[in-house]
Amino acid sequence: MKQCMVCKNGKLESVKDITLEIEGYVFILAGERCSGCKEEFPYEAETQHAITAARRLGVWPEPMKLYRHLSKSGGGLVFRIPADLEKQLNLTEETEISISKLGNKIVIEAEKE
Numbered sequence: 001m002k003q004c005m006v007c008k009n010g011k012l013e014s015v016k017d018i019t020l021e022i023e024g025y026v027f028i029l030a031g032e033r034c035s036g037c038k039e040e041f042p043y044e045a046e047t048q049h050a051i052t053a054a055r056r057l058g059v060w061p062e063p064m065k066l067y068r069h070l071s072k073s074g075g076g077l078v079f080r081i082p083a084d085l086e087k088q089l090n091l092t093e094e095t096e097i098s099i100s101k102l103g104n105k106i107v108i109e110a111e112k113e
C-alpha cells in the first residue's frame with residue numbers, strides 16, 4: 001500500500017465513498033483515504049467525471065479540491081486562502097468571514113456587504 005503524502009505516516013486505503021460537494025451537489029467518488037490523517041484523494045478520473053457532470057449542471061466554479069496544510073503562528077493555527085480563490089471571491093484584509101463547523105468539515109464564508 002502507498003504511504004500518505006500529507007502526513008507521511010498513514011497508509012492509503014481504497015474507498016468508494018469520498019464525497020465531493022460542488023455548490024450543493026454532492027458527488028460520491030472512488031479514491032484513496034489515509035488511515036492516519038483521513039485525508040482523501042479521489043482518483044483523477046473520478047474527479048474529472050464529477051467535474052464534467054458539474055459543468056453540465058452549470059455549477060463548476062474552477063479548480064477542484066485543494067489540499068493545504070495549516071501553519072503555526074503565535075500559538076494558533078493559520079489557514080492560508082489560495083490565491084486563485086482570493087481573486088475569484090475578491091477577498092481582502094477587510095473581508096469579514098464566518099466560520100462554521102459542519103460535521104467534520106469547516107466552512108469558511110466571506111460575508112457580503
Ligand SMILES: [Zn+2]
Binds near residue numbers: 005007
Ligand atoms: Zn495521512
